[in-house]
Amino acid sequence: MEYLDFEMPIKDLQDQLAKCQVIGEESEVDVTETCKKIEEKLAKAKKDIYKNLTAWQRVQLSRHPNRPYTLDYIKALCGDTFMELHGDRSVKDDKAMIGGLGKIGDQSFMFVGQQKGYNTKTRQYRNFGMANPEGYRKALRLMRMAEKFGIPVITFVDTPGAYPGLEAEERGQGEAIARNIFEMTRLKTPIITVIIGEGASGGALGIGVGDRVYMMENTWYTVISPESCSSILWRSWEYKEQAAEALKLTGDDMKKQGLIDGIINEPLGGAHSDREGAFKAVKDQILKAFGELKDLSEADLVAQRMDKFSNMGVYKE
Structure with a gap:
């Protein structure tokens, strides 16, 4: 440990x-x-x-090396029923973004999420959970497939951000994320999003538009990491703790601002200290949310989702 x-x-x-x-x-x-x-x-x-815990301590817990990742949750929820699907049908299969079909009980779901590695080799293989444009295009392909067959979508968010490399920009990183956000707002099937670790920037938003959006207790969700915010404002990473507080990135902050629908409590000590307890908490919340959404018509589902995101923020006309 x-x-x-x-x-x-x-x-x-x-x-x-x-x-x-x-x-x-x-x-x-x-x-x-x-x-x-x-x-x-x-x-x-x-x-x-x-x-x-302070905001910075929650950030640290969200990055704990023993914390369960997307595939851990999927395997715990679905067992042997999960079938991973690959490729965006254009460039290649992005290993940082995984997705596929699985069952919780008798109900089928399409799972999509960022996957990090457990050691140096797998972290490089998974590109540290930072997806390229083909990752977001794969995610959208799978969500459209789910819509076609009337299958609800579950997305697990855990990324320090979309990959910022030159080749990613050349292949349209910004367009891929924007396209996902646009298409997810009008997807005619229920979408349930859970932030299970880091939720940074457009990399998180690219699969984060849901009818229900939940954060686990020791996670964060914001436009920029505390370290990057500190380096911009103070020209140093030394003020990352102050940046974490100022960004209002915890579940409590996000809930107060109406940006998420709820917080999933973790076992005492964090999800890594009691994985089975964390898996059960996530499963219970997903099934509860699906129960609230499954009887809505396609028109009502899309209308409520669009109203939800349109009403976020403070603005003047």
């Missing part, structure tokens, strides 16, 4: 508890009471730390 800087008090107590248990096993000394006291301190420390 890897620990973030603010989690070190928890690590210290866990180490103390492990040593106490070893002493009890290797000697005749009764350490039951001592272990119990350490466990109580550990439970209190976890509660105090995770219930009072």
Whole structure:
């Protein structure tokens, strides 16, 4: 298990508890009471730390290397029923954007989401979750297929942004993202979006237009990363914590501004500390949202979605 800087008090107590248990096993000394006291301190420390996280600490948790990614959620929700589909039918198959058909219970869904890697090799293979234009075009192809067959769409957002390379711009990165946003607003099938990690910039918006948009508790969703914001405003990354607060990027901030529909609570310690608990929470929220959307007519579904996004923000005419 890897620990973030603010989690070190928890690590210290866990180490103390492990040593106490070893002493009890290797000697005749009764350490039951001592272990119990350490466990109580550990439970209190976890509660105090995770219930009072700053915006920057939530950003750190969203990037935790042990945090589950899109394919982890899909496999947990669908089991062996998931069938991945590949390619945009134009350039190639983008490994940073995955998608395919799967079932939750008896209901079929089209899953689309960004996928990160688990180690250096797979991170390079997945391009660190940063999709090229062909990734967004693949996502749109799969969503149109879902619309054709009346299958609801689930999108999982977890990206530091769309890939900013020269070749991506040459192939129309901006147009691909804009086209996705435009087409998703009028897609005639339910769309449920869940931010499961990082939700940065147009890279997130390219698959983020949903009838229901949810953020997991320790995720963020904004136009720019705190580090990049800090480097622009202060010419240094040292002010990333202040930038995180100023960007209002947490689930609570986004909910207050009416930009998302709800927050999915994570197990104490984050999704990486109890994966099964995180998978269940996401599954329950998806099924609840689908229950609210499945009986709407195509016209009502599209009208409500367009009204929802048209009413965001403050403006004057």
